[in-house]
Amino acid sequence: MIALEKRPEPSRAFSLAAPLLAVAATMFFGGVLFALLGKDPFEAIQTIFWEPLFGQHWRYYSPQLLIKGAPLVLIAIGLSLGFKAGIWNIGAEGQYIMGALFGAGVGLAFYPTESVFIFPLMVLAGALGGWLWAMIPAVLKVKFGTNEILVSLMLVYVAEQFLASMALGLMRNPQGMGFPGSRNLQQYASAHNAELLSGTGMHWGVVAAFIAVIFGYVLLARHRLGFAIRVTGDAPRAAAFSGVNPARLVLFCLGMSGLLAGLAGVFEVAGPAGQVTIDFNVGYGFTAIIVAFLGRLHPVGILLAAALMALTYIGGDIAQSKLQLPAAAIQVFQGMLLFFLLALDLFTNYRLRLGRKEVV
Amino acid sequence: MTQPLLSLTSLTKAYPGVIANSDVSLKIAPGEVHALLGENGAGKSTLVKMIYGLVKPDSGQMQMNGQPFAPAEPSAARTAGVGMVFQHFSLFDAMSVAENIALGMENAPKLGALSAQISAVSEEYGLPLSPDRIVGDLSAGERQRVEIIRCLLQNPKLLIMDEPTSVLTPQEVEILFKTLRKLSAEGTAILYISHKLEEIRTLCDTATVLRLGKVVGHCTPRETTTREMAELMVGKLLQTPTRAGQQAGDVVLSLTGLRAPAPNAFGMALKDISLELRAGEVLGIGGVAGNGQDELLAALSGERPVPRGMVHFKGEDIGPLGPTARRERGLLTAPEERMGHAAAPDMSLTENAMLTGAVREGLDKGGFLDWPAATRFAQSIIDKFDVRTPGTHVAARSLSGGNLQKFVIGREVMQRPEVFVVNQPTWGVDASAAAAIRQALLDLAKNGAALIVISQDLDELMEISDRFAALNEGRLSEPRPAQGITVEEIGLLMGGAHGMEVAHV
Numbered sequence: 001m002i003a004l005e006k007r008p009e010p011s012r013a014f015s016l017a018a019p020l021l022a023v024a025a026t027m028f029f030g031g032v033l034f035a036l037l038g039k040d041p042f043e044a045i046q047t048i049f050w051e052p053l054f055g056q057h058w059r060y061y062s063p064q065l066l067i068k069g070a071p072l073v074l075i076a077i078g079l080s081l082g083f084k085a086g087i088w089n090i091g092a093e094g095q096y097i098m099g100a101l102f103g104a105g106v107g108l109a110f111y112p113t114e115s116v117f118i119f120p121l122m123v124l125a126g127a128l129g130g131w132l133w134a135m136i137p138a139v140l141k142v143k144f145g146t147n148e149i150l151v152s153l154m155l156v157y158v159a160e161q162f163l164a165s166m167a168l169g170l171m172r173n174p175q176g177m178g179f180p181g182s183r184n185l186q187q188y189a190s191a192h193n194a195e196l197l198s199g200t201g202m203h204w205g206v207v208a209a210f211i212a213v214i215f216g217y218v219l220l221a222r223h224r225l226g227f228a229i230r231v232t233g234d235a236p237r238a239a240a241f242s243g244v245n246p247a248r249l250v251l252f253c254l255g256m257s258g259l260l261a262g263l264a265g266v267f268e269v270a271g272p273a274g275q276v277t278i279d280f281n282v283g284y285g286f287t288a289i290i291v292a293f294l295g296r297l298h299p300v301g302i303l304l305a306a307a308l309m310a311l312t313y314i315g316g317d318i319a320q321s322k323l324q325l326p327a328a329a330i331q332v333f334q335g336m337l338l339f340f341l342l343a344l345d346l347f348t349n350y351r352l353r354l355g356r357k358e359v360v
Numbered sequence: 361m362t363q364p365l366l367s368l369t370s371l372t373k374a375y376p377g378v379i380a381n382s383d384v385s386l387k388i389a390p391g392e393v394h395a396l397l398g399e400n401g402a403g404k405s406t407l408v409k410m411i412y413g414l415v416k417p418d419s420g421q422m423q424m425n426g427q428p429f430a431p432a433e434p435s436a437a438r439t440a441g442v443g444m445v446f447q448h449f450s451l452f453d454a455m456s457v458a459e460n461i462a463l464g465m466e467n468a469p470k471l472g473a474l475s476a477q478i479s480a481v482s483e484e485y486g487l488p489l490s491p492d493r494i495v496g497d498l499s500a501g502e503r504q505r506v507e508i509i510r511c512l513l514q515n516p517k518l519l520i521m522d523e524p525t526s527v528l529t530p531q532e533v534e535i536l537f538k539t540l541r542k543l544s545a546e547g548t549a550i551l552y553i554s555h556k557l558e559e560i561r562t563l564c565d566t567a568t569v570l571r572l573g574k575v576v577g578h579c580t581p582r583e584t585t586t587r588e589m590a591e592l593m594v595g596k597l598l599q600t601p602t603r604a605g606q607q608a609g610d611v612v613l614s615l616t617g618l619r620a621p622a623p624n625a626f627g628m629a630l631k632d633i634s635l636e637l638r639a640g641e642v643l644g645i646g647g648v649a650g651n652g653q654d655e656l657l658a659a660l661s662g663e664r665p666v667p668r669g670m671v672h673f674k675g676e677d678i679g680p681l682g683p684t685a686r687r688e689r690g691l692l693t694a695p696e697e698r699m700g701h702a703a704a705p706d707m708s709l710t711e712n713a714m715l716t717g718a719v720r721e722g723l724d725k726g727g728f729l730d731w732p733a734a735t736r737f738a739q740s741i742i743d744k745f746d747v748r749t750p751g752t753h754v755a756a757r758s759l760s761g762g763n764l765q766k767f768v769i770g771r772e773v774m775q776r777p778e779v780f781v782v783n784q785p786t787w788g789v790d791a792s793a794a795a796a797i798r799q800a801l802l803d804l805a806k807n808g809a810a811l812i813v814i815s816q817d818l819d820e821l822m823e824i825s826d827r828f829a830a831l832n833e834g835r836l837s838e839p840r841p842a843q844g845i846t847v848e849e850i851g852l853l854m855g856g857a858h859g860m861e862v863a864h865v
Contacts, residue, residue: 222731230707242684
């Protein structure tokens with residue numbers, strides 16, 4: 001008989017080891033998966049984890065690490081605040097899209113005026129867009145007790161329709177010869193979120209991501225609000241007893257994660273993506289959920305987890321082109337990471353007992 | 361001496377890290393009412409679980425009527441004539457009494473026949489209970505009768521009762537005792553677990569005292585004082601809380617027609633509660649669990665704010681204020697449930713000290729938290745209230761119930777409340793810790809604080825209260841001086857036997 005036994009204290013060692021074990025397990029079972037697909041598992045794993053950093057084209061790939069990692073960090077930091085308090089924003093993808101649309105909208109509205117104020121205005125608009133989109137599930141939850149998981153998730157699909165409508169209609173490039181998609185913001189100096197140091201991938205979104213990590217850390221470790229978030233997650237009744245207002249906490253957590261997702265959106269649309277297109281969003285909002293958990297909802301952990309996820313994204317792309325691995329296999333590989341992490345997470349608070357079941 | 365019904369010889373049971381029972385022997389004769397005494401964690405539950413077949417002893421023998429007895433599971437124990445009434449009932453709210461009883465029986469008869477049997481047994485033993493009623497509508501006392509009748513239908517030779525009176529009014533206790541005496545007169549032995557020593561003196565013929573898993577003594581309760589029994593249980597001399605009678609000061613807290621709707625389907629609405637609390641006095645509030653205790657505490661702590669005009673603190677209307685604002689003014693509270701309500705289980709003691717201490721201890725500096733100061737505050741609670749723990753970094757859930765309770769009460773007491781409201785301050789706490797907590801409460805009153813102590817332990821209330829009131833169905837009785845009040849009067853204030861008269865026997 002196998003039984004789970006609650007540990008008297010959460011195991012700190014296991015809490016730190018679980019992400020590493022999860023990565024190891026993912027490599028192993030991912031390798032099995034690739035082998036079953038008829039690819040050399042060692043080559044595949046090496047391509048995914050090694051090639052982007054140390055392969056012959058590392059100069060081209062490694063800036064991608066920051067470009068892919070920054071939006072993940074921004075979104076995941078926001079999500080982790082809510083997740084810690086048991087407030088589940090699953091719709092960061094929608095908030096990311098709305099942030100991009102608001103930001104791009106402001107930029108396009110000013111075209112072709114050149115001014116140093118345009119980009120900061122776009123950033124503010126992007127943050128506002130994400131915040132507003134997250135306020136919908138937040139207000140509905142506070143006022144009517146709706147489930148924020150469902151509402152925020154469904155709003156992703158609404159946001160995607162908005163995006164399509166904008167790319168085909170209002171924001172379509174008038175000089176684009178009928179092709180869908182907006183003007184390219186990379187060619188509009190005042191709105192372009194350009195690389196700060198050429199060839200590094202470093203743009204304002206990366207700066208914002210690092211600031212978000214510090215902000216998240218200070219908030220959770222030192223501030224009253226962060227403490228309220230942690231207590232609510234551990235014991236909601238104790239939080240209420242200590243004076244936490246649950247409604248305000250919901251508004252704060254959802255609002256904050258929406259705002260950060262919106263920021264990620266605007267930095268992306270004005271920088272690496274450059275334009276509003278139908279398929280502008282590539283799932284950062286969902287991947288960030290994995291990143292948040294992989295990073296143990298800890299700001300520094302999230303930074304490392306985002307780097308790892310970005311690596312699998314880039315490595316996955318290389319593996320697709322080089323080894324002809326199907327895109328779905330890469331997604332399964334990324335999914336495994338979350339799966340193993342959550343499974344191993346159990347052992348932080350529980351230990352396995354083999355032997356006869358004891359009735360107590 | 362007659363042959364014992366049940367004899368236990370050298371029973372030992374160890375769990376990882378703790379020996380629950382070590383070399384325990386005892387004998388119970390037919391018809392004997394045998395008390396099992398001991399503090400929490402003394403091993404009483406493990407011992408009865410071995411008799412009832414829930415736990416297997418590591419070594420030692422049990423004999424029933426001279427035959428070896430080793431039940432592998434509860435049904436084997438029941439077949440051998442052992443019945444057990446648990447402290448926590450295992451009943452389905454949505455089903456009728458008869459259906460519930462049928463579920464717990466092997467080869468239950470048809471429902472109609474069973475109903476007739478239930479009526480017969482309830483008549484015979486003075487346990488009024490209608491088989492058709494839905495369990496969800498029953499009072500705690502009536503639910504217990506369902507459990508007892510379920511046992512009696514199997515004609516037990518030995519009935520084990522685990523803390524049966526903790527949910528009963530004094531009148532209901534009387535009914536229960538009559539039933540138990542009748543059973544005993546008919547030759548059914550009763551193994552009675554309780555920490556209410558006065559009850560044991562009234563009811564039981566013999567007592568076995570356990571401490572840390574070992575038998576430390578036997579006594580005849582009728583010839584032993586409660587104090588001697590308590591000292592046998594804890595193994596040391598008990599400090600009786602002392603207090604100096606003193607003049608009550610100004611009114612610090614007043615409730616005027618306090619009403620609050622029930623928080624949920626299982627809650628109780630507060631109905632028109634009025635009282636005035638003066639500095640330096642202790643108001644004891646008794647009542648059977650579930651009559652509005654939690655709701656009253658929530659209305660006072662600010663967890664559930666109430667409309668204007670109902671709660672005044674030193675003349676200020678604080679009804680709509682939340683917990684933090686009330687704390688700031690000096691109104692502190694400690695809820696009944698330690699784990700998850702008074703304390704966050706997975707958080708450290710430092711963090712739990714921050715939980716309510718942030719405002720009054722100056723741990724919150726413009727929104728930023730001073731953790732070193734919180735650690736010092738937690739450490740001072742640990743030192744002053746003798747909380748046994750390796751340090752301030754351990755999670756609250758790793759503390760024993762009594763230690764966590766000392767921490768939770770200490771945390772509020774250390775913040776110098778002007779009014780302190782506490783629900784069940786010594787619930788599940790061992791005798792010496794309970795005495796320390798009561799003394800701390802009395803010291804608080806002596807220094808001029810006003811206290812409301814909500815408790816289901818009448819002995820405790822009598823020991824520390826200046827005035828006494830009872831909650832019944834969300835209403836509070838008129839507070840009256842505690843001195844000279846009798847248990848019968850208290851029982852009537854608490855709502856008598858919940859409308860149930862003793863059946864004609």
